[in-house]
Amino acid sequence: MGTDRKGLDNDQLKNLYQQLLYPRLIEEKMLILLRQGKISKWFSGIGQEAIAVGATLAMQEDEWILPLHRNLGVFTARNMPLSKLFMQWQGMQQGYSKGRERSFHFGTKEHHICGMISHLGPQLAVADGAALAYKLKKEPKAALAFSGEGGTSEGDFHEALNVAAVWDLPVIFLVENNGYALSTPTHEQYRCIAIADKAKGYGMEGITIDGNDLLTVYDTLKGVREYCIRNQKPYLVECITFRMRGHEEASGVKYVPAALFELWKQKDPVLLYEQFLLKEQVLDENEIQTIREGLKHRIEEELAQTDKGSMLVISTADELDAVYAQPVTSGLPVQADGLPATEKRFVEAIKEGLSQALERDETLVIMGQDIAEYGGAFKVTEGLAEHFGKERIRNTPICESAIVGAALGLSLEGRKAVVEMQFADFVSVGFNQIVNNLAKIHYRWEQQANVVIRMPTGGGVGAGPFHSQSNEAWFVHTPGLKVVYPSTPADAKGLLIAAINDPNPVLFFEHKGLYRSISGPVPDELYETAIGEARIVSTGNDLSVVTYGMGVIWAEEYAAAHPEIAFDILDLRTLLPLDYEAIKASVKRTGKVLVLHEDTLTGGMGAEISAWIGEHCFQYLDAPVLRCASLDTPVPFNKELEQNFLAEKRLDDCVKELMDY
Template sequence: MTMDRKGLSPDQLKEMYRQLLYPRLIEEKMLILLRQGKISKWFSGIGQEAIAVGATLALDPDEWIMPLHRNLGVFTARNMPLSRLFMQWQGMQEGYSMGRERSFHFGSPEHHICGMISHLGPQLAVADGAALAYRLNETSRVVLAFSGEGGTSEGDFHEALNVAAVWDLPVIFLVENNGYALSTPVQEQFRCISIADKARGYGMEGITIDGNDLLTVYDTIKGVRDYCIRNQKPYLVECTTFRMRGHEEASGTKYVPDALFDLWAQKDPIAQYEQQLLKEQLLTEDEIASIRQTLKQQIEAELEAADSGSTLIIDTAAELDAVYAAPAITALPTVTDEMPATEKRFVEAIRDGLYQSLERDAQLVIMGQDIAEYGGAFKVTEGLVAVFGKERIRNTPICESAILGAALGLNLEGKKAIVEMQFADFVSVGFNQIVNNLAKIHYRWGQAANVVIRMPTGAGVGAGPFHSQSNEAWFVHTPGLKVVYPSTAVDAKGLLMAAIEDPNPVLFFEHKALYRSISEPVPDEPYVVEIGKARRVQEGTDIAIITYGMGVVWAEDYAAAHPEISVELLDLRSLQPLDHAAIRASVKRTGKVLVLHEDTLTGGIGAEIAAWISEHCFSMLDAPVLRCASLDTPIPFNTELEKNFLAKQRLEQSVEELLGY
């Protein structure tokens, strides 16, 4: 049978052979080095090269790809130098992640490759975000996201495909079905006949192809790419294939029947393509031998260059500096008392900050459930869609994980994102995207994550255990995140606008009970309040109450009711980073400190503050640092039980105990 050349010239076909062979020869070399103990771990893609190489060559070089750990051909087809790749695999500082990440867990904006995390599924939603940016910019490009057949069992797969379909995004979801997720066979993963069948359930097209046929992969992806751009729709491509090695070398292959290896050895993608080229007289045996020899020499030269890499230099300051992207230089002024102001409630101040930020920056997109015409559960975004349109004020399906991942994807193309959680409690189903993807990406490979996650939080409204939690402490523990929690309308607007300007992910907590219960003059013009700077609400000498959010209101009410006590009140405003200088100053002025927060006691931010004071301000203390927090129980629904739960119930007792020392 005559070879279907797919419209490619002889030179193109021969170059594709080099591209296909190169990752195989690299892998064979890596396996030798692994046995010699010169590398520590290897995830082999031997037998699957045609998918990564064919798909990558079918795209334009400026189109984003989200590969996995078995897709070496993506990296080589994007012409990333092997010397630096090897430095990456060895954990050298000259690698793409400067020794901070392993193997293929890194990205390169220069090559439009977005690095994976070990959880496998989250990169699919990131692809949605990059594709959304293409769509908003009216750019004729697609995003390609890889998944294994095992990854299709994850919730992230469902969420990402559903969002891509609902939003008509140009994403190619490419599934490498090699029959096993580590050792679990496909019959224990799903019951549909093929993974491509799943596409119909999301309202998209899908196809199953031979993933070991290089030209079929190339031609299919090229055609699907054109379809996605022309129709602005996603597409699912299932590539049947087989890996001839274990999940990684240490895991072995005892769980795979020998007959399968014999069968798939006959379908080896490189051997098949070589035979086609030989039959068509496009290459000779001697030319093949020459190409192999040339590539092997290239590999040895690249590895020799990698060996000359510098010695690891451990610099603690540099490591700490790498966690966060450098603060953006903003043209916005900081708030002053002289600014013309209008009386606004807390909720109106937040809406003002959103409106002015959208007005100032056309790259800003807001996403969340019911935030468009409905205006959000608390009407914070009410009216914005009429001014800025549904492309920028985007209603989302109920899929927090996918939307948070999409927010990161928007960043890949230079956009900013705000995601509204309907309630802060619901963020738990998007936890992985926040603490593993958004928080770590700058440290891992220098990619900024300019994402603000708005968190309507707190109790006092009789909403029960799943609509009232104070979960800020979940995120304070995670390096790479910033956590902001205003207590006044002025701070709500200024801190929000600062968070939107910040190139790092910011959790922005908004206490629901403050939305319409407090008001004050709020400057009309745009301004920022610096993240990481506390506010001294009032000066005192008897006792310092360090708090934030609703705790500030409780403490102010208490101080007003007890004028006989000189209360120093410090509103932290930011929980990550903390204003340690302001905390120290309050300790020094009073010698007695009460840390107050609505969150439960055990493991709350109060424990961290108390520990820091004990370590750094011990000589200034006249009494132990006390904490006043809510009960270590879920939040009850009954309003009387809720009052008993809240820290406010024990505030007076805590102050009296501390003053008694």
């Protein structure tokens, strides 16, 4: 460290020293407590504090930062009380995640920190979304996302940087390059000379700096932040540093040559900054010692407060209630009956719902591949870009993971997002963001994820194995998501509006075969169809068909062709949460139940529904519950093979088996 004070006066330099020293002393205390068994795990950032502290202080307090598990300095620089942080690390209910998350896997809207998930890379795209929100609101702000050098090998790194560059987002990607990921050295991670060199490939600026020089980090990040806001561009900053402890304490450091520790000990950020302050006569040795003792006393006082915290009081009801954010009443009609209506096709109902939602809520953004001028693969969004502008109807690169992550980032700033998957099949490359980031974030730290993912789904159109899958069951297994699947134009619009208004992530399945094949009366004004409530299609006392989506159409057509059977047809409409009371009522009416769905048999919705009926409705049954589903094969391309694959092929046999029982 030289003698460049970066224009800072003595008081500012002293404050930086306290901010740098505080997390170091906390860490040293945590290592003692770890050995005493008072905390269970610790990811040490000793040797890297200058990056977290310098970068955080360079940002404004109301700008989102997305740190990782070695960034204690982010949390302390945002003035989060150590007592509550310690309760978090101990898994206490008074911690930020109420005992539901570990160490730094949490966030806090109050302090504008978005907690990481273990998969690391997805957080970068969330920063894109926060930066997009700033851009849309024309606020002079930037978002900051941390990554390690190992994380730059992930596809999410590529996707997030590409989206930020293409959309000209004011976001800073900060890479802490400590040389080792967990234990794998950089020469086994990448072949470029510097990670900052990767920036050029995305059309953005990048720089490599000394991550152990506090003033360099602070001054560089201040300048980068101003650049991002002024030019509305992203920036990549690589900070060279070294981790003086293991990836976490149990992993040790045997994989690192001993000579490196001796070398980097001389580059310790606290030591370097103290030497600078002494040289500049900002502080003397006695003042440094006084500051150290004062911070140690503060740490002991903060830790003493944790004794007032109670241990866990386990409540199953509280845990279940924490999975979802509670919806706020929208004030819209909650049923379609009685409203002035016009005959519309399924696809037109969805488009009208999107258009009216955009009119009603200016915070809503729609994102997806080819959805702007082209109107989407199925023309659902045709004309919306012309009416609402391309800022709100956003074409995306082909990067499903980053776009779902960006949608979550918009939620951090209170905005809503609808993401269109071109085909439901393609959601697999955004799976992690959905099941680990979107689904769990409210349970983890009570952050809403107001995101709807539209899923054109289903077969019957000769599109083959990668454009015809029914994959709704993948998501029903994930707490925190809601899964809806309409079968009528009226429900398509009403459920879509309800999904957009819901503060939780919703997977909205739209069967491609229904887009232009069915029509029905659709109310002209905005309304909601309640999520979680099934629809009774018809009542009868011979046989119940519990179904959804295209299965409803199959059931109705079969019932019309067999008037001698009194069918009780239940359209689930929502698959998560299920309307169990409606299912039970149908079982009671007939005593014979067929669960029908287009998805493959094994592990599909039919298995869950059948099991529930067996557990809760056994006394009402006059026959075993049967499942009618598609073959346990990929969806074939040949139309004759596809018809043989689909559940409709076996519907007649299943009905006859039940009726003859």
